[in-house]
Amino acid sequence: MMEHLNAIKHSKTTGDRLHKISLALGRSKRLVFSQMVDYFYRNKKDPTDLNDELLKNSLAKSHKTYMGFIRSQEELLLLPVKQGVEKMISNQRDIVKFFNEQVLGANKTLLAGQQEMAKINQENEKLLKAVFQRMEAKERLKLKFLQVLDSYIKAREELGSFKGREKEELAETARKQVEIL
Known part of the structure; x- marks a missing residue:
């Protein structure tokens, strides 16, 4: 089992970290080190890249933070704006309805007045024709x-x-x- 061993020199802080990891995993430092090498070799990951789990956790934490911010903004800004817009739309509908009722009522009254005036004008035209005919008849009668x-x-x-x-x-x-x- 004793393979040819190579020594790797590392700093005290790296050694302390390796020791903590091996204690947490319940394995020897040498086993943890070889498993780390196997992990990076199999996954073709660069050890200088951020750890995927840390990145996921960071992204999830940021996502939660952003979602919390959006929800708070939604409660503070978006919901009141939406309610205000809905109220404004409702008021606009009422104004349009009232305007249409008033305008349509005025238009109906105006149309009825115009129709009555047209009838009166027709009657006046008939009357004027009758008067002119009588005047012409009177003139003819005078001549005769x-x-x-x-x-x-x-x-x-x-x-x-x-x-x-x-x-x-x-x-x-x-x-x-x-x-x-």
Whole structure:
């Protein structure tokens, strides 16, 4: 069992550490040393790199720290911001709803008023047409009446002043012409 032994010189602190490790594992220093060499040889790890377990523990510890920080920030900042945003969205919905109700109500009232005004305008147009037609009819009637009057005056002047009966017939004819108008 005694192989050819080589001696490795190391510092007192390294020796103390090796001694503590061997006591903790319950193995001899020589066995612990050879197991360390085998471990590094099999895993192709560089002993100057940080120990994977230490790195994992450090990362896990950092992860826990970051998660704690994020959770505290979430409670302090994110949740109140989220609640504020939800409240703002709710208020915006209420404002939009109120605005829509008011605007739609005003638009309906305005539309009803415009429709009523359109009806009134149509009635006014009909009335104006009727008035213009009557005015035109009145003007035509005046012209016809003037023609009847002119023909009466002309016929009367032609008769002279001595024919009473013919004057009466002429007056009667003029009356009938006016009644026909």
